[in-house]
Amino acid sequence: MAKKITIEPVTRVEGHGKVTIHLDDSGNVSQSRLHIVEFRGFERFVQGRPYWEAPVLVQRLCGICPVSHHLAAAKALDVIVGAGTGDGLTPTGDKMRRLMHHGQMFQSHALHFFHLVSPDLLFGADGDPAIRNVIGVALQHKDLAVQGVMMRKFGQEIILATAGKKIHGTGAIPGGINKNLSVQERDSFLKGADPMNIDKMIDWAQGAVDFFKSYHAKNADMIDNFAVFPSSHLSLVRKDGALDLYHGVLRAVDADGKKILNDVDYQDYLKYIGEEVRSWSYMKFPYLKSIGKKDGWYTVGPLARLNTADFIPTPLAQKEFEVYKAYTKGKPNHMSMHMHWARLIELLHSAEVIKELLNDPDLQKNDLVKKGKKRNEGVGLIEAPRGTLFHHYRINDDDQIVMANLIVSTTNNNEPMNRAVDFVAKKVFTGKPEITEGMMNRVEMAIRAYDPCLSCATHALGKMPLEVSLYGAKDELLDCKRK
16 A cells, blocks of 8 residues: 655755656666756746846845856846956956855855755764754764854855845846945955954865865765766856856866867857756756757756866865866766765865955956947856856847746756666665655755755745655555655
């Protein structure tokens, strides 16, 4: 007799998802899927609104990564107002936005690793769920918990100083920025009392990378063999091939590292990227048109960015990048749990960039906005914490938005997340008639490696549970648990 077990609330994922796992007659997993069951609607909500409202409106998609949507929309509108594509702004406008963005990257990566991921590493996949959470980390690993909180706070203060608010700010406007950074604000970040200064943040970010490397050395079998599968990878890179989280050209490499999208202008993304709709999910499945729907899917995010970039243009992160690349002998890395390693290298890189920008006198200048010949269409791309984020807008002669297309980082990762779930399901569910909490957490760990924001990808309100259903060969429900 089928039974259903409900466990609430959700643990450590953003958004509303469901996993279904089907077994064949022999008890083997024949199919597993990550279903996104929320409705997507923001692309329609913004239609009819004045285009200059978009950077403020679309960031309401999310309270975790609003800056990413704010800046991607602003970059698209830069094109519409004639300010160019990313590198056409005034030095102050460009650098203030970059500072805002790296503040966002820093706080988001710190939040994800210290609050959402570290409980699995510190207490194990089968650890008591009562302590396998951020409260357990605070009780048993106080120093790590404090670092996570203070690092996120520092990033949020950077956002406040550049965007005007910590959440849903207004700093980026079409063609530039609406404020500079005062000397007092600058000095508070450079010379603040410990730990609230950039040198301490760099030290802690380096410590986080060292923590993961040490954990990996002791647990390589688990880290290296958890949800491993070949994938293509896509991201922005700087024109010289460097990691650039704010602006660049689109590059994609295949599973062997061969370039399959060779540094193209992202204004033309529709020539290269399509979106497939499948009946069992509200989230689309992007793919490279040159390869096709079946095999053209790709991964985005920290793992992808370190697979596509040639180097990192800050010294400490570059040193760690070299160690990271050496582990796979320079080949693309396909180990899902190494996403955390890559994310921490980016955390260190963002801290270094923040320090460089804080010492740049352009941030105190007053030339904030640039405009030129107006157009009716523009595309803005940015590397959000979770991966490449696309914003595309078209306006009419009355300055109203008539078309919006958003391809969110988590949407880009839809297929690889499904592959990761399938990998784990086949490994831990095969031949098992019941679901244990530890088995279920392993499914979450596979999804969590991608730091998904399902509410961003589906654009809806609601609860955020993970539901796993186990079906037999005759499509009968054997077990169901919800978290």
